[in-house]
Amino acid sequence: MLKVDKIVKYYGNVKAVDELSFEVKDGEIFGLLGENGAGKTTTFRIIMGLLDATSGTVTLDGKKIDYSVTDQIGFVTEERSLLSKMTVKEQLSFYGALKSMSNDAIDQAISCWLKRFEIEDYLNRKIKELSKGNQQKIQFISAVMNHPKLLILDEPFTGLDPINVKMMKDAIYDLKKEGCSIIFSSHQMEHIEEFCEKLVILVKGKPILNGYLADVKKSYRKRNIHIRGKKIDEKAISKIKGVLEVVKHANEYEVKIKDDSVVPLVFEQIKNAQITKFDVMEPTLNEIFIDKVGESYGK
Ligand code: ATP
Numbered sequence: 404m405l406k407v408d409k410i411v412k413y414y415g416n417v418k419a420v421d422e423l424s425f426e427v428k429d430g431e432i433f434g435l436l437g438e439n440g441a442g443k444t445t446t447f448r449i450i451m452g453l454l455d456a457t458s459g460t461v462t463l464d465g466k467k468i469d470y471s472v473t474d475q476i477g478f479v480t481e482e483r484s485l486l487s488k489m490t491v492k493e494q495l496s497f498y499g500a501l502k503s504m505s506n507d508a509i510d511q512a513i514s515c516w517l518k519r520f521e522i523e524d525y526l527n528r529k530i531k532e533l534s535k536g537n538q539q540k541i542q543f544i545s546a547v548m549n550h551p552k553l554l555i556l557d558e559p560f561t562g563l564d565p566i567n568v569k570m571m572k573d574a575i576y577d578l579k580k581e582g583c584s585i586i587f588s589s590h591q592m593e594h595i596e597e598f599c600e601k602l603v604i605l606v607k608g609k610p611i612l613n614g615y616l617a618d619v620k621k622s623y624r625k626r627n628i629h630i631r632g633k634k635i636d637e638k639a640i641s642k643i644k645g646v647l648e649v650v651k652h653a654n655e656y657e658v659k660i661k662d663d664s665v666v667p668l669v670f671e672q673i674k675n676a677q678i679t680k681f682d683v684m685e686p687t688l689n690e691i692f693i694d695k696v697g698e699s700y701g702k
Pocket residue numbers: 414417418419437438439440441442443444445446
């Protein structure tokens with residue numbers, strides 16, 4: 404289990420991380436969200452032992468992060484950190500050796516992962532000759548080939564087409580099943596929504612929301628009503644007290660309301676129209692993110 408306890412990081416006078424605490428249990432996927440400059444990379448670097456926190460502690464299975472533990476942490480980022488003149492085989496063998504894997508274990512991992520990611524033909528090709536997506540796969544393999552206890556994924560799907568995203572997602576789920584603790588960061592909220600049971604949102608280094616996604620959604624009172632049909636009086640709906648906004652999509656209206664109490668009022672207004680759909684939905688993580696980040700800036 405990873406435990407991050409009240410970490411603070413100053414760069415000179417800039418407070419990049421401000422009292423951040425969270426836990427990621429074995430087999431759990433945790434989302435670390437924040438706008439550009441919110442402090443995610445700084446947090447990752449502290450967790451990996453590349454940067455000292457000004458105060459606070461990070462432990463993996465109760466041990467402080469030092470050289471004896473860093474082998475157990477895999478890291479995938481959108482920036483390419485590959486040695487581009489090496490071949491795929493040389494690169495993966497190099498990383499395997501750095502992680503103290505035996506030659507047999509390295510060979511087995513290489514053949515198994517290249518097969519799984521359908522890139523067996525690239526074994527002896529130079530990294531720089533590979534497409535972006537295939538380079539990303541090699542980076543992923545480098546990070547997970549020794550079955551790490553902790554895997555940090557920072558925008559891991561950049562450059563991948565939907566089929567390869569699915570392939571990598573399946574691999575991530577398998578690592579989760581093995582008990583790997585996973586931290587996932589992305590600006591694409593649908594990935595976070597799909598993957599993470601727990602999350603934290605950072606604004607200027609400070610956690611403004613922290614907990615289980617299901618609880619976050621439940622405690623967030625706003626709802627969206629999706630209405631489809633004919634003769635819907637959009638103006639009349641928008642005048643109802645508690646209606647925040649009416650958005651017209653291609654085939655339906657989305658009525659954003661302040662809480663559940665507004666649902667019957669909207670229903671009353673449209674009940675005589677020719678309605679084919681009336682669905683009350685929880686907000687998306689994207690909406691919660693924009694709202695919460697906006698609130699914290701007093702918008
Ligand atoms: P992004 O989503 O854009 O990658 P981030 O959430 O990863 O952003 P960080 O890179 O951790 O954010 O930056 C957090 C804050 O710390 C920012 O205000 C940034 O300008 C500052 N910062 C980051 N690295 C340094 C550094 N080496 N020296 C001084 N300030 C830094």
